[in-house]
Amino acid sequence: MGLNTNDRSIAGFTMAGHSLVHWFETSIPIFLVVWLAEFDVSVALLGIIVALGYAPFGLGALPGGILADRYGTKRLILLCLLGMSGSFIILALASIADSIYAIAVGLVLWGIAASIYHPAGLALISTGVDERGTVFAWHGIAGNVGIALGPFVAATLLIFLEWQYVAAILAVPGVLAALYGLQADFDPTAAVEADVDAGPDEELSLADLVSNSRTLFASAFAVVFVIVTFEGLFYRGMLTYLPEILHGLPVMDGITIGAGFDGIQPADYIYVGLLVVGMAGQYAGGKLTNRLAAERGLMGIFVVLAVLALVFVPVTSLGLVPLLALCGVIGFFLFAIQPFYQEAVAVHTPADTRGLSYGYTYLGEFGFGSASIALGGFVLGSFQLMAFFAMLSVFALIGAALSFGLYVRINGGYGATDDVSA
Template identity: 75%
Template structure:
């Protein structure tokens, strides 16, 4: 079914926002390499500086979700785009580690706004939600792949300060585009449901809404997203290093004309590009497959792929590239399913809060796998690392099974709690 004009307008606006969040996010590790060479500072301190920005990106999702239920989502997304662009302009003037830290903190705070606001806007304003989730995910993957590629390419020609300023230009253009965009943010909500911005929550109201959410099927959705985040962060953080260390990569003959090209890097970028197809397929399937059923199937595939990685490493570069392509497809195809699950299992008037908790689980708690995975890789074998990753997928699949069989009872419990709160 073709998108109507309102769906298309929201799709274009949120796709631009989603691409740019990840455009900025994935450029930072490329800058880190340059900063370590430029400043007389150890990797430990700079790692903490970068981690601070990323931590705020995840932790800020919850307060951003609260704001998304109280203020117009379009304005919040525009503030996000302006804030991220401004942070990178500040970064372009940084001359010390502390100035870089300030810029990254500002970026993390601004970036944390996007996912709760953008997904809340899609969930309440778009009729063809699955299709728009698919295109939205593809845009995010485009930003993930282009961010490091464009940054690395520009750094070949320009100083890092100018590159930071140049990366802010698309964000400024997106703000100008967003100011002219026109759409109905509640077009997909029934007339008898109030999904318009409300007054700010009191602390007691916030606890009441949170209690209602976590007494419903959303509690299982949150746990599912957390384990998906553990799989996602662990895989994408350590896979480049793992690929570089494989014997098959070291022995792969690169033509003299391509000297300096690392096959591992291009396999990793290829994984991210294939993820676009996964996002699209997953988004289209959310219109046909129940969220829980889709997540059960994809988690099962992800577990098998993780277990298969070590045996495949002995089969050569082509086999490794094929496995990584499968990783990319299924790793990103699950995202539209859990995004849609939030929309299915939460009320429209608390959608922003729901997505705030969702991305606290994805980017906040999910980041724990960076520490856990590093410990396992440092003290145990590669097989142990992938067994850990497979375990995250297995737990996610079991939770999705629980969502499939238990969502009706949890929804009843939530209604009873909400009724008690109203009394």
Template identity: 80%
Template structure:
């Protein structure tokens, strides 16, 4: 079944927003390599500088979800796009005061603006789109396009330009997308039967917020929230430090890129390749949510990610080709898992609190998940590389165990319901 006009309009708008959130997000680790040299700070210090901005990216999602339920998602997404672009202009300007703390301030502003997107964008898809699985898949692919293009463009431009000019150039597409979004026209509640008003200006009281939150966490969503948090710990730790880890691998030292290509860092493009493969993972995961229960997909992919993290160090020591293959597989499954937890939220939450639900979801994913930045910086600075990947594997194993528990609980509840109705 093809997408109807409303579905296509929402898909286009949210795909633009999703791609740009991650365009900015994944360009930051490329700048991390430059900032380490530019400001003469340790990896631990820079990790502590980056962690609050990525943390705000997640923790800001909760109030953003509340605002999405009250004012409607379109307004918030437009503010997100303009705010992220303005933040990168400020980051570019921070070069002229030569302070890592000025960079930190700009990153905090980016984190605040970026935090708005996921609860607003996913709430819009879940309440406005009929073909939800298909749009989740395309939405995920758009995110991965941004995830891949952000570091690719940043790494390529850094060959020719100073980092501050690169940061300013990266801001331009966000402003263009905000202008495009102003003319987007769609029904944000076309896919729900209930009379859900996604743009109500009625004030949300503290009692309403607490009541809705208690309802959510008294359901299976409580387990989904913890599952997402451990996925976020794995995701954020992997993507933040992988460029720097790749730069430091012995296998990268022997790569001869040829005359005329000086300045190109092969490690950066391996990282980009991993993110490109993630597009296929997003699409596959999105389509499979229509065929398999979300909790079943989660437990399988978490188990695979745990294994991939454990074998990273031994495989990377074999040679370049095994490393490339491993990075491709990691990229596929790192992003294939995301449509499954997004679908789990849609399945286990009511439509009229969907913004709040995704707010909590991305508080776990990007807020609590950002703790792996500080933890990863400490582990990488104090221990051998294998301990960093053992930490990531532990996060994935806990996620797998929780997913198995959710699967068992849901199966038991369905069996009990069937017996009672017999």
């Protein structure tokens, strides 16, 4: 079945938003080297400043979801796009103030604005789209495009322009996407029953928030939340440290790109290739959610990820081609799992609290899941490489066990009380 007009309109709007969130997110590290030289600050201080920018990206997901339920998803996504673009304009103007603290302000504002997107965008898809799995797939692919293009475009522009002009140019697509969104016409509640109020709730109170949260965590969503957190632990740990791990592998020694490409490492191409393969994983996972129960899909992919983590170190001793193949498979399944947990949230939550549900979801994914960055750094610094991948494998196996438990619970007669979706 193809997408109807409403589905296509929502898909285009959310794909633009998702790609731009990651476009901005992954371009920030490209500026770090330039800022170190521009403002003559220590790596430690700049690291703290950048961390302050990234922190709201995860921690702000919950209030972002609450605001999406109260004021409407389209309005929040437009605010997100304009806020991210405005933040990069502030970064560009920081050179005039000649202050690293102006950089800090721009980054913090970016993190706050960006945190809105995932709960609002996914809530919009879940309540407005009939072919949810297909749109989740394309939505995920758009995110991967942004992940790959953000650093590529920023690095390329920095060859020719000063960093402040690059920051300003990167802000332009966000403004254009907001203008597109203003004229986009769609029904944000087309996929829910007529008697379900999934629209903006102007009267949401603290008591309502507490009540809705209790309802969510008294249902199967509580298990879904923990599953997403362990997926986040695996995802953040793998993507944060894999580039550095690839750079240090003996199999990479002596491999060069060629004349005229100084500073570009073969490991960087492997990492980008993994992200590109992830687009195929996103699409395949999204399409499979239309045919396979979310709990079964999560369980199967978690098991695959656990195995892939355990075989990583042995495969590196087999040569470059096996390593390339393994990284491609990791990229495929690392992103194929995402439409399944997004679908699980949609299945196990009521439509009128979908923004709140996805707010909690991305608090787990980007907030609690980021704990694996600290854990991974400790493990890599204290133990052999195999211990790091064993840690990731444990995260995946716990996710698989929880998914299996949820599947048994739902199919054992408890679905009528635990599935609170519309």
